[in-house]
Amino acid sequence: MLNGPQSRKLGRKFKQLNCKGGKINKLLRYGNHKIPKTTAIFNMSSAKDCAAAKLNLCPVIKKGIPCYARKTEKCRSMGYDMVVKHRRRQEKYWDKHSAANIADNIVKILQNKRVDVDKFRFNESGDFKTQKDVRKMSIVAKRLKNAMDIISYGYTSRSDLDFSKANFLVKGSENNKGNNGRVHRY
Secondary structure (H helix, E strand, C coil), rough: CCHHHHHHHHHHHHHHHHHHHHHHHHHCCEECCCEEEEEEECCCCCCCHHHHCCCCCHHHHCCCCCCCHHHHHHHHCCCCHHHHHHHHHHHHHHCCCCHHHHHHHHHHHHHCCCCCEEEECCCCCCCCCHHEEEEEEEHHHHEEEEEEEEEEEEEECCCCCCCCCCEEEEECCCCCCCCCCCCCCC
16 A cells, blocks of 8 residues: 555546546547547437427427437437437536536547547537527637637527527528527627
């Protein structure tokens, strides 16, 4: 057993390894079959729990087209339970932590990655639950932009929310909602 300075030094090293972004480190994903590995991905909810779908605001579902994000959650070969559980852990993290804490932890993680990340994609599945989520994502996006020049973007079916002052790019499902690429200058 180590005592004194050696023990404290080892303790600090262990703490540093665990503190590089904390739990969110396991919640970020990088790229998919359409998006390059230079894009970090984080979801506010699963497609199964999508606020837009529950409010009947999703034009894709209204047209009877299967939701792309929901397909990955249903696909057994991809590990259905694993995908939904992962996205629900992301949602829990999003709901529990402040925007500043989330952004600061993401920055810590990305500063230590071998591959430079230049974009942050939110809501590969799910959607904003409330206007509060829009404001929170604006803070996260602004901090990522200021700290690492990362562009934040996503898609939404929430035509009932205001994105006019959002500090991120957001496209509506039918290309006429969201801020359509116009970003409030910060």
